[in-house]
Amino acid sequence: VIREGRIEFDRVTFRFGAAEVPVLHHISFTAEPGKTVAILGSTGAGKSSLVSLVPRLYDATEGQVRIDGVDVRDIDLDHLRSRIGLVLQESVLFTGTIRDNIRYGRPDASDEEIEQAARAAQAHEFIANMPEGYDTMLGQRGVNLSGGQKQRIAIARALLVRPVILILDDSTSAVDLGTESRIRAALAELMRGCTTLLIAQRITSVMDADHILVLEEGKIAAAGSHAELMRHSDIYRDIYRS
Numbered sequence: 001v002i003r004e005g006r007i008e009f010d011r012v013t014f015r016f017g018a019a020e021v022p023v024l025h026h027i028s029f030t031a032e033p034g035k036t037v038a039i040l041g042s043t044g045a046g047k048s049s050l051v052s053l054v055p056r057l058y059d060a061t062e063g064q065v066r067i068d069g070v071d072v073r074d075i076d077l078d079h080l081r082s083r084i085g086l087v088l089q090e091s092v093l094f095t096g097t098i099r100d101n102i103r104y105g106r107p108d109a110s111d112e113e114i115e116q117a118a119r120a121a122q123a124h125e126f127i128a129n130m131p132e133g134y135d136t137m138l139g140q141r142g143v144n145l146s147g148g149q150k151q152r153i154a155i156a157r158a159l160l161v162r163p164v165i166l167i168l169d170d171s172t173s174a175v176d177l178g179t180e181s182r183i184r185a186a187l188a189e190l191m192r193g194c195t196t197l198l199i200a201q202r203i204t205s206v207m208d209a210d211h212i213l214v215l216e217e218g219k220i221a222a223a224g225s226h227a228e229l230m231r232h233s234d235i236y237r238d239i240y241r242s
């Protein structure tokens with residue numbers, strides 16, 4: 001069972017199907033409990049693939065991904081996914097009401113808890129403004145939310161679950177500045193006490209991370225703290241200055 005949330009990648013190689021070139025190549029690192037590991041890299045470098053191996057959206061081709069010392073393949077899948085919060089660019093919402101989408105990982109949550117989580121995620125206002133509020137249908141037969149609204153629903157969902165491990169993408173798509181800073185505050189609150197793998201689009205969130213991985217073509221091109229990388233890594237300094 002997942003307790004502390006220590007994540008270890010041990011010489012992980014990953015390829016899609018029979019593809020010749022691996023998407024990830026011999027990746028090893030540890031995310032200590034409660035710490036944040038930021039993952040940087042240009043488009044196609046393998047950032048999404050890397051984080052997707054933790055909740056087993058895909059499985060490593062070689063090597064091991066372990067949580068608290070246990071190979072993720074040996075952890076009950078429902079348990080594994082119930083301890084991991086996902087707040088990604090394309091957050092997974094399903095056809096159903098907003099309420100159902102927020103309480104997805106906590107079917108027992110009361111309406112008060114759902115509203116509290118939505119308020120903390122800066123989502124209550126836009127939800128309350130919809131004709132049917134929390135009972136508004138999403139998806140094919142309902143309304144379509146903007147990227148920023150979807151992200152806030154995903155944050156509310158994760159706040160309700162209080163996961164041990166958090167996988168998040170810090171890009172905020174098309175929201176006004178005030179909303180953006182409130183989302184950042186909600187994310188900071190969500191990250192407290194979680195082991196976080198952060199796909200980082202912003203240098204400010206990278207600088208706050210405990211450990212940084214720079215991915216290039218599926219390999220770790222540099223790793224360390226911001227201060228260490230500024231001292232020793234040309235690649236990192238280039239990213240920092242750009």
Ligand code: M5T
Nearest residue numbers: 016019023041042043044045046047048049050215
């Ligand atoms: C890494 C390839 C992709 C790229 C590499 C999802 C997916 C990806 N790929 C496939 O061949 N099949 C697939 O189903 O894998 O992709 P990534 O992990 O999405 O990279 P990223 O997260 O660093 O990129 P981005 O653009 O999200 O910043 O060669 O073609």
